[in-house]
Amino acid sequence: MTSTLSQTNEIGRLLGKARSEMADGRVPVEIFNSDVVFALEQERLFQRAWLFLAHESELPDPGDYVLRSLAGNSVIVCRDESGRIGCFLNMCRHRGNQVCKASEGNASHFRCSYHGWTYANDGRLIGVPHIRKVYEPGQMQRSDWGLLPVRTDSYAGLVFGCLDPDAPSLEDYLGGFQFYLDLYLRPGPNGTEAYAPPDRWEAGTDWKICAENFAGDGYHTPVAHQFGFELGYYASSATTHADGYAVHFPHKGHGIGLGRTPGMSPFFGYPTEVVEAMEEVLSEEQLSIFREVRTAVGTVFPNLSLLIQPFSTVPGEPGVRFCTMRLWQPVGVGRMQMLSWCLVPADASQEDKDAAYRAYTLAFGQAGMFEQDDFDNWSRVTRMASSPLCRDLSFPYLMGLTRAPLDDFPGPGVVMQPYMTETNFRNLWQTWLEYLERP
Amino acid sequence: MTTDHAIALADAGAHPDQLPGSAPSLSDGIDAELQRAVERFLYLESELLDDRRFEEWLSLFSEDATYEAPLRVTRDRQASQLSERGRLFSDTKATLEVRVRRLLSEYAWAEQPPSRTRHFVSNLRARLLDDGAIAVRSNVLVYRNRAERTDFELYSADRHDELVMTSGTARFRIRRRWFVVDQSNMSGDSLSIFL
Ligand code: FES
Numbered sequence: 147m148t149s150t151l152s153q154t155n156e157i158g159r160l161l162g163k164a165r166s167e168m169a170d171g172r173v174p175v176e177i178f179n180s181d182v183v184f185a186l187e188q189e190r191l192f193q194r195a196w197l198f199l200a201h202e203s204e205l206p207d208p209g210d211y212v213l214r215s216l217a218g219n220s221v222i223v224c225r226d227e228s229g230r231i232g233c234f235l236n237m238c239r240h241r242g243n244q245v246c247k248a249s250e251g252n253a254s255h256f257r258c259s260y261h262g263w264t265y266a267n268d269g270r271l272i273g274v275p276h277i278r279k280v281y282e283p284g285q286m287q288r289s290d291w292g293l294l295p296v297r298t299d300s301y302a303g304l305v306f307g308c309l310d311p312d313a314p315s316l317e318d319y320l321g322g323f324q325f326y327l328d329l330y331l332r333p334g335p336n337g338t339e340a341y342a343p344p345d346r347w348e349a350g351t352d353w354k355i356c357a358e359n360f361a362g363d364g365y366h367t368p369v370a371h372q373f374g375f376e377l378g379y380y381a382s383s384a385t386t387h388a389d390g391y392a393v394h395f396p397h398k399g400h401g402i403g404l405g406r407t408p409g410m411s412p413f414f415g416y417p418t419e420v421v422e423a424m425e426e427v428l429s430e431e432q433l434s435i436f437r438e439v440r441t442a443v444g445t446v447f448p449n450l451s452l453l454i455q456p457f458s459t460v461p462g463e464p465g466v467r468f469c470t471m472r473l474w475q476p477v478g479v480g481r482m483q484m485l486s487w488c489l490v491p492a493d494a495s496q497e498d499k500d501a502a503y504r505a506y507t508l509a510f511g512q513a514g515m516f517e518q519d520d521f522d523n524w525s526r527v528t529r530m531a532s533s534p535l536c537r538d539l540s541f542p543y544l545m546g547l548t549r550a551p552l553d554d555f556p557g558p559g560v561v562m563q564p565y566m567t568e569t570n571f572r573n574l575w576q577t578w579l580e581y582l583e584r585p
Numbered sequence: 586m587t588t589d590h591a592i593a594l595a596d597a598g599a600h601p602d603q604l605p606g607s608a609p610s611l612s613d614g615i616d617a618e619l620q621r622a623v624e625r626f627l628y629l630e631s632e633l634l635d636d637r638r639f640e641e642w643l644s645l646f647s648e649d650a651t652y653e654a655p656l657r658v659t660r661d662r663q664a665s666q667l668s669e670r671g672r673l674f675s676d677t678k679a680t681l682e683v684r685v686r687r688l689l690s691e692y693a694w695a696e697q698p699p700s701r702t703r704h705f706v707s708n709l710r711a712r713l714l715d716d717g718a719i720a721v722r723s724n725v726l727v728y729r730n731r732a733e734r735t736d737f738e739l740y741s742a743d744r745h746d747e748l749v750m751t752s753g754t755a756r757f758r759i760r761r762r763w764f765v766v767d768q769s770n771m772s773g774d775s776l777s778i779f780l
Pocket residue numbers: 238239240241242243258259260261262263
């Protein structure tokens with residue numbers, strides 16, 4: 147980002163204000179729709195953090211690829227002939243054309259449609275037309291001009307990429323959050339699979355509103371999704387919905403809300419074969435927590451979120467569990483592209499996978515009913531956040547501010563009660579600010 | 586469920602060239618009167634949606650109806666452009682009823698204030714199926730505008746319906762709706778309307 151003096155001053159003002167407000171449990175409204183914040187996030191956050199790329203099950207065979215966006219860069223994520231998953235900038239090294247134009251497929255090689263340079267699916271440049279006629283001997287070394295590789299690593303089927311060579315390993319980055327991610331990602335010996343390609347759409351929403359909501363906003367559910375409570379499609383009640391825990395990882399940004407419904411039977415809404423598979427792979431500590439979770443909603447900092455909840459099409463019944471994973475990608479000031487998957491336990495029966503997917507499409511995805519409720523709210527928040535009057539305003543993040551964390555919880559992280567609290571969000575904003583303050 | 590071969594291909598996410606009714610042909614086994622009746626039925630159905638008479642709209646579906654919209658994916662020319670398993674909608678009459686019950690409640694925030702929609706249905710191609718039902722392929726364009734905004738969404742779709750004849754005043758029931766929106770990266774904050 148080229149900074150003029152006034153921009154530098156503006157960045158200083160904004161970060162200074164954010165720091166002092168956050169010290170008092172407040173967050174400035176303007177960060178949710180600001181060109182300065184957008185540019186700063188691109189440079190200081192998305193260039194440095196581990197960002198989600200793809201689920202390994204999207205690339206089952208050698209040559210399978212998906213086209214994804216990594217911090218605004220078009221990248222190819224593909225499985226090479228030896229079965230290894232790699233990630234490359236989708237740019238021909240000759241003059242910069244895109245070598246891959248489809249969002250998914252299978253290819254042994256990528257041939258550029260401009261001058262014909264050809265790359266193997268492990269990124270090597272393997273073909274340069276007329277190489278002997280147009281270059282002097284030894285001048286053109288194909289090994290110097292392979293597709294630009296991106297650093298990748300994976301956890302439990304999730305492939306992440308990182309543009310910062312100095313960033314810690316993915317394991318460090320996740321920093322213990324894996325314990326809770328396992329509820330979504332390790333529901334059996336064979337983990338999960340993406341049921342279908344992601345739903346994709348663009349919305350007039352700032353990505354951070356979504357990332358925060360999915361870091362455990364149990365507070366919005368009884369109101370924003372009131373239809374589910376009132377019409378009986380959602381196994382919770384407004385009076386007990388605060389019940390449960392919120393867990394965060396300081397300076398990592400990750401957070402998860404674990405909502406409980408008093409009196410529910412263990413693992414309700416899960417197929418029996420999935421419960422058995424979970425009991426095979428998860429630890430006693432994990433099982434003791436997950437057994438009583440109705441809703442698990444968490445964000446892997448900065449912009450990947452996961453949710454497990456039941457949904458019933460018959461009022462009053464416990465319903466079917468589904469898991470959605472979503473990537474909130476900023477594409478402009480106050481705009482984002484949404485990628486939303488449904489993950490199903492690989493060890494579930496086909497029938498149960500199908501049922502979980504149907505529940506997912508009813509509740510989430512662009513036409514899902516919970517999704518509709520959320521995005522309408524979020525886009526209105528985004529529109530208001532650019533209002534000139536907002537410049538001096540902040541939002542309160544006071545829930546749980548002076549409350550002590552639990553000290554006898556079987557899982558890692560800082561654990562708060564109840565489920566409805568804002569400690570996860572304060573940690574999210576604190577971590578966000580730490581990235582943005584680092585020049 | 587139908588045993589019609591062409592529809593079965595469409596189910597499998599076949600190449601668009603193999604979708605039912607895409608081979609140029611005049612309305613097969615359908616006379617002008619029947620064609621007009623089908624048209625009128627689909628216009629009436631659109632009117633119910635645009636007028637937000639969702640319960641009446643739902644009554645146009647048979648009890649065993651399915652309402653399904655595969656996801657479009659951007660793939661190379663040789664491959665199918667439809668996801669085999671991904672669905673924007675994967676509904677039955679029972680789940681459509683859940684959606685309608687919500688829309689009729691006071692809690693469907695995304696539709697408060699309501700979307701203004703206008704459904705345009707054209708390029709009707711009808712043909713008789715072996716079991717006497719009518720397969721109708723049509724082009725659909727839906728305009729949607731919200732609140733005080735000047736921008737709007739336009740959704741273009743390739744729609745395949747199967748209609749069964751009934752004795753009621755509407756003359757038909759929809760036993761299958763299968764449509765594909767002509768976008769793989771959708772516009773609009775959410776899709777809180779029916780196509
Ligand atoms: S830009 Fe790709 S070969 Fe020239």
